[in-house]
Amino acid sequence: MGVGKGKFLLYSKIDPPLTAGTYRFTAKQVLGAEGMDEDDLRVEQLETHVRVRSPLYVLPPDQVLSTFPPAGREGAFGARLPQIVIKRRTLPWERDLDPIDMAQVDPEAELDDAPWLALVVVAQGEAELKPNQPIDQCVTPGVTIPGLADAEVGNALHIRKSMVDRIFPTQQEVHLLAHARQVDLDDTELMMGDDDGFLSVVIANRLPLPGRGDDGEDVPVKYLACLVNLCGQFHSLPPKAPTPPADVLVTTFPLVQLATEVTVATQDKLVMGTLPPQALDVLPKADVSGTVIRTNVVNPQAKAAYEAQPGWGATSASRGTKDLYVEMARDFGRGGAVSLDPDRIIAALDPVLRFPVLIHWSFTSFGDETFESLMKGLDSGLLGTRGAPNPDKPKENPESSPGRLPLEVVETGHVGLPHRLRRGDEVRSWYRGPLLPHPADEAADRLPLAHAADQIRVVVPDGREDVSLAAAFEIGRLLGLSRPSMVAALMRWRQLGFQQARLAGVVGSGILDGLADVIGDVDRFLGGRLGAAVAEHIVASPEDILGNPAPLVTAGVPVLDEAPNKVLARGLGLPAAAFEGEPGLVLEKLRGAEVKLPGLDLQVQPGLLKDALAATLDARFSRASIAALAPTLTEDVLTDVSGVPLDLGLALGGLDLGPAVLGGLAPGPIESGAFQPHGKGVDALDGLIEEQDRLADEADDEGGA
Amino acid sequence: MLFKYNHQDAIELTQAMLSLAPDVVATTPEDDDDDGVIPAELRRWLVQLRLLEPVPFAYLVADSDLLPLESIRWFYLDRRWTDALVQGVLSVGTANSDDRTHLAAQYPAIRDELDREERNRRRARTDPRLDGGGGPVSGFVLRSKAVSGWPAVHVRAFSGDPAAGAAKDTDNPPNDMEVRLLRLERLAPAVLLCLFDGIPRTVHIEEPRQGVQFGFDMTNQPGGTTKAQLEVRNAETFEYVRPRRMLDVKFRHRGASGVVDIKRLEDELADIDDTLGPDDEMNSGEYALQLVQFPWRQVWGDMANADEPAANEELVFKPVISYRAIVRDAFLKGD
Known part of the structure; x- marks a missing residue:
């Protein structure tokens, strides 16, 4: 039956044909024929054993279509009742409640319609969730849940009876909090991946209000939503809500008290869950006026930062679903109202009850910004509109950011x-x-x-x-x-498409016919002949086809602001006059000028410059090569090799690179006196100048001749 | 440069080459995977590019002051800009003037094909391929906490106001009125970009429908308390009862913070006319019906209708619950 797009049907209950349990079907067949006795045609009756299974302690996660609020999310959920949507439409009605103590069941409770599940929302400190308990530990002692267990271990909610009275739905309410729903299969938004369009929904009875700190500020409160199994324990629920002296029209926000001083080190332990339980004192007061949550956070930001990385407490990144559930229950797993007081009198008056938890998830309720308020507060405009300055938040005004134009x-x-x-x-x-x-101007040219x-x-x-x-x-x-595959595709497309187009263009255009006189037939030598023809034309009249060669270097911008001779003179520390006049004159002046040398006590002989440099370079080269080869060389090899130059020993001796090298000259090995100060002999520069002079003279001679 | 070559020659040469190049036969691809003027693989990517998918956000909005916190900015798409973008891609690897000549010959056909294919980008698989050249494209950029806090918002655009005139059915507006989305994407956790195939007159931005939610209208009261109210609905028609009736939600006496007295609320609801089906008792289906809260739908568009609250109310998402069917199936048939 189709529902119609955008519509859905609500059912108060969908009964399963068979509730969970074991059944025996007996099939009989009675045959009759004339003259035959019934016993003659007897057919053995067939007994079939059938077990109808249904989750009892653990709800497989794939049975959950959605939860609201979403698991692990933080937001303004205070105005919405948490709910869980289950794929199997009959699940909430597949088991009987079977309370063991009918005397405690309210006569108005609609036991027949009531689901065996209830969604309970617990704030921090109100109850304790113990994960991975053996299933016999999951129920209050003395209660047995009929039916075959579907798991070895389950999660259990440990909660005091007084707290049950405060937060669990009453016996009169349970049947109102579950319904079934049929949505249209084509409306994917409503359906969200279900197969038949039928769903069952369990709603909580509590609004997850955000907390208020001592100072009245909003404080995030973490809630745990548990889908609990009520089988056998229905009588433990409050029969009905107490009749108030006056209508309770308002509810208080949970008061969050930052009660315990926690050092940074303890904070780490707290987050890691390694703190001994007695170190925590988060017992909530039996405060009727409202929920008081004492949390051990000294620095809420630090806590938030930890919670932002849920992987902190887990050992590895590969956490399974199971770990995730443990993680979500973490803040509810210790120091609750229940585990502390062993006093028997209190235990008798206010016993700790245990409920199996089929599935649980946690979320944080904070703030009052809703989608609606955000949308209505949007600043709307065309792109290019400046944001209107917000007088309340001067820091967010665009103009106020310092250092910005x-x-x-x-x-x-x-x-x-x-x-x-x-x-x-x-x-x-x-x-x-x-x-x-x-x-955009659509009529304009592209x-x-x-x-x-x-x-x-x-x-x-x-x-x-x-x-x-x-x-x-x-x-x-x-x-x-940046996308090599796209570049490749472009090139491939060009090669295929363009070359074909080129060929087709030439062949089909008739251009070849016109050229036939010039180049002859179109055959495989066409390319060669065309090339030859072009070359021929270029050779015959290059000026028609070829231009001047491009200069190798383009003219640059002048680098110097003043005349080169002045710059040169200043750079060499000579008087500017030294570079004025005819070249010959300048040369004369330069010869006379005193060259400023660094204050080294060196003497240079002509020719020695080259030799000295060569020696130094050789030395460095051999050192470098030996250093590179050293690991593979042995003493023997080295002594055998002849011609290994210079200070081999030094290089092998260690890291010392031998005599310090100054300005490319190795002063050590050269015998003293080899270098002469300028003026006493001729140096390499003199040699060059001499050579230049000689060439000039020759030129003069030729000119003269 | 070895050849004497001036601009005039270049133009003549190009024209000569163009006259030689064969006419580009524009074939309309029949399928998304068919090659057209350019190979399908290349075309797909160019279409993504035309819808600005890989383009860095700083190129879209050049200064953060143009998109302040909690703002929505509407725009038209500049065809010349996206053309230049595609030309930039096509210029890759054009080594010589010959390549460029051929590219110039092909370009108009490429552009037309992209105009057409751009519209097919977000087409549903089963829908027929759209034809026709690129009309104007418009859209918006939304920067808000609503984007980060409510992922998967719904955006719908209409060429008219679906709430006005004959088309009163907001949820099933006539097909020709709906403007298709070319792109709806979160560019950053709090930034949403949306492109429309056309210029809509009305745009709806709707809270994600994570199932149907149940709840109340909350008002904060002094002294750290809060109050919840519920508007009563007619169980048969799902309309709010007239005159409108706000019911104060009762909380459990001596209960924990936020625990609603479900039973008392039910009793009070049951006392109001029209909240019950044929049965005298209120059942969980009827109860849930009263509690349904619909996702908020923000409407942007013609302000002409905004002044009338009644007209605005029409725009709020409202699936019809066929209550009669519930009665028939759940009660009359016996459950």
């Missing part, structure tokens, strides 16, 4: 942005993204094809550049290049 935005949506040109100039250019505040970004740079009338399109081109090019 005010946003330059014009009515067309262009934004002024700093732009560094290729030449290094810092200018401001206009940029507008693809999102316009005005309708953008003609550009091959480079520079083709679509535009200078607008105010003299600044508009680089919007150029930026789009460039980011497109970069995005294309």
